[in-house]
Amino acid sequence: MKKRFLLVATVSLCLHGSMVGQTANVPLLLASGEASGLSAPATTEAVSTAPADPEDVDHLLTSLIPHPYLYFGPSLMGGGYAPVAYRAETGINVESRRWVMKALAAYDDGRKVDDADQPNANGHDRYLDGGIYFRLPWLPAFLGEPSHWFLGAGYRWSQLSTTNYTKGNNRPQIGGGRDVTFRQCSECRREFSMRVGLDWVMTGNDWQNGSHGPEVTLTFPTPRENRHWFVQERVATYRFHETVTAPNDRILTQQQDSEKGIDSFEDIGVLYRF
Numbered sequence: 001m002k003k004r005f006l007l008v009a010t011v012s013l014c015l016h017g018s019m020v021g022q023t024a025n026v027p028l029l030l031a032s033g034e035a036s037g038l039s040a041p042a043t044t045e046a047v048s049t050a051p052a053d054p055e056d057v058d059h060l061l062t063s064l065i066p067h068p069y070l071y072f073g074p075s076l077m078g079g080g081y082a083p084v085a086y087r088a089e090t091g092i093n094v095e096s097r098r099w100v101m102k103a104l105a106a107y108d109d110g111r112k113v114d115d116a117d118q119p120n121a122n123g124h125d126r127y128l129d130g131g132i133y134f135r136l137p138w139l140p141a142f143l144g145e146p147s148h149w150f151l152g153a154g155y156r157w158s159q160l161s162t163t164n165y166t167k168g169n170n171r172p173q174i175g176g177g178r179d180v181t182f183r184q185c186s187e188c189r190r191e192f193s194m195r196v197g198l199d200w201v202m203t204g205n206d207w208q209n210g211s212h213g214p215e216v217t218l219t220f221p222t223p224r225e226n227r228h229w230f231v232q233e234r235v236a237t238y239r240f241h242e243t244v245t246a247p248n249d250r251i252l253t254q255q256q257d258s259e260k261g262i263d264s265f266e267d268i269g270v271l272y273r274f
Helices: 054-058 250-258
Strands: 007-014 023-030 067-076 084-095 099-108 123-135 149-162 166-182 192-201 213-220 229-241 260-273
Touching: 084 260, 099 149, 123 166, 166 213, 229 250
Parallel strands: none
Antiparallel strands: 007 023, 067 084, 067 260, 084 099, 099 123, 123 149, 149 166, 166 192, 192 213, 213 229, 229 260
16 A cells, blocks of 8 residues: 655653753654545635626726716707717716716807708807716616616706807706626626616707707716726707797797707717726
8 A cells, every 4th residue: 555645743842850951852643544544624715606796897987086088079960950060078977886977068060051040151059068867776676786777867058159140048957877788797897888878858948949858878888987988879859849039929929839840969979088
């Protein structure tokens, strides 16, 4: 039978009493396997079965630190505008465990080509927009992870300036959104992510056209990820009435208010977040 390793340790014991000053060498035999009839206890390493934290897997933003950003891209314009304009935007974005916040200023070179005041050679729009949204602490299980959903409200201002006239308005808005991710397993990094946002833009003080409707924003990947480059698409569909030109003329105003219409606008561009 194959002998296993035998460890011999010599222990020096200082004996007291009658053996004071003498040293005894006592061999201690430590054996394993068949030589000693003893076996070493098996050791096992505990393996956690808890799912990985998405914040660690996907490197998510979790603090209230604001991140400035720049955006640029083309706009497809309805509402009597020239069909294509260009939009430039700057703002700040906050992505924390409980809050989503935005504040922005934007400009486009849209001009009117189909209104009742032609020729109207030049034009542009200016925008201010802000919102605060709260990530939900609880949802029914079939809706997925609660922190992927958020609800909130905001306020926006816009102004159209043309060669012949200027008009602007303020509008409150309510809405929310969801961060969508796809992954093979809880420990795997996401294969795809995006954010779907929906705001209902109210009429506010827009007595001239009464525009209101939904605005949908798609962002790839989700801005909650700690990344710099994003693609963003924004589609807005507004219901409106003909422009009220003489608010003191009750009959004319009723006629203009009864002539309803729907127009859509789309922006798509590249966003860089610092």
